[in-house]
Amino acid sequence: DGGITQSPKYLFRKEGQNVTLSCEQNLNHDAMYWYRQDPGQGLRLIYYSQIVNDFQKGDIAEGYSVSREKKESFPLTVTSAQKNPTAFYLCASSMTGGVHEQYFGPGTRLTVT
Amino acid sequence: QKEVEQDPGPLSVPEGAIVSLNCTYSNSAFQYFMWYRQYSRKGPELLMYTYSSGNKEDGRFTAQVDKSSKYISLFIRDSQPSDSATYLCAMSFDRGSTLGRLYFGRGTQLTVWP
Numbered sequence: 001d002g003g004i005t006q007s008p009k010y011l012f013r014k015e016g017q018n019v020t021l022s023c024e025q026n027l028n029h030d031a032m033y034w035y036r037q038d039p040g041q042g043l044r045l046i047y048y049s050q051i052v053n054d055f056q057k058g059d060i061a062e063g064y065s066v067s068r069e070k071k072e073s074f075p076l077t078v079t080s081a082q083k084n085p086t087a088f089y090l091c092a093s094s095m096t097g098g099v100h101e102q103y104f105g106p107g108t109r110l111t112v113t
Numbered sequence: 114q115k116e117v118e119q120d121p122g123p124l125s126v127p128e129g130a131i132v133s134l135n136c137t138y139s140n141s142a143f144q145y146f147m148w149y150r151q152y153s154r155k156g157p158e159l160l161m162y163t164y165s166s167g168n169k170e171d172g173r174f175t176a177q178v179d180k181s182s183k184y185i186s187l188f189i190r191d192s193q194p195s196d197s198a199t200y201l202c203a204m205s206f207d208r209g210s211t212l213g214r215l216y217f218g219r220g221t222q223l224t225v226w227p
Contacts, residue, residue, distance in 0.1 A: 041219055104149075106155060107155065
């Protein structure tokens with residue numbers, strides 16, 4: 001079964017701690033994306049990557065970091081510098097070369113107290 | 114002004130009703146238009162994908178794009194309680210530009226009651 005997995009589904013952290021969210025895909029997609037979703041709001045782009053070892057900041061990259069060492073994996077670290085980290089985080093992937101549909105994982109709900 | 118505007122609702126209709134969901138946008142360079150459905154606490158799933166102006170039908174769903182008015186719609190015929198979800202519109206520029214980046218509306222929350 002091809003798809004995108006995100007783990008864990010729910011994550012709880014204390015304020016001041018860094019936390020890493022996992023995203024893995026076996027769709028052989030080149031591009032991967034991280035979004036944040038807050039209640040009643042659309043998806044806001046955090047980071048995206050078109051190829052291994054390359055990534056670009058999205059609209060709200062401050063307080064976040066990513067790596068893309070493997071095509072299948074695009075982990076997101078929420079650092080202590082992120083002022084309001086509690087949110088629903090979604091990972092997506094797509095092929096490049098003109099195909100624009102993105103396919104999403106099930107999401108990780110992060111709660112920081 | 115946001116690039117993509119979508120009324121968040123909520124929208125509540127009886128089973129069997131025709132539902133109309135809409136988005137407007139400001140950038141005439143958008144070429145690709147998508148609708149995603151998102152159930153509560155789940156990831157969005159792609160529902161419809163259209164290129165440029167026109168209509169596209171898939172079962173009970175019809176996506177409509179009017180580029181002259183910068184307006185897109187999703188119609189759901191014979192709505193079912195299982196259609197209750199948040200519907201997000203998304204769009205992107207021509208394939209030659211920024212790498213498939215999508216611009217999303219806020220989503221419209223739909224409830225279909227039996």
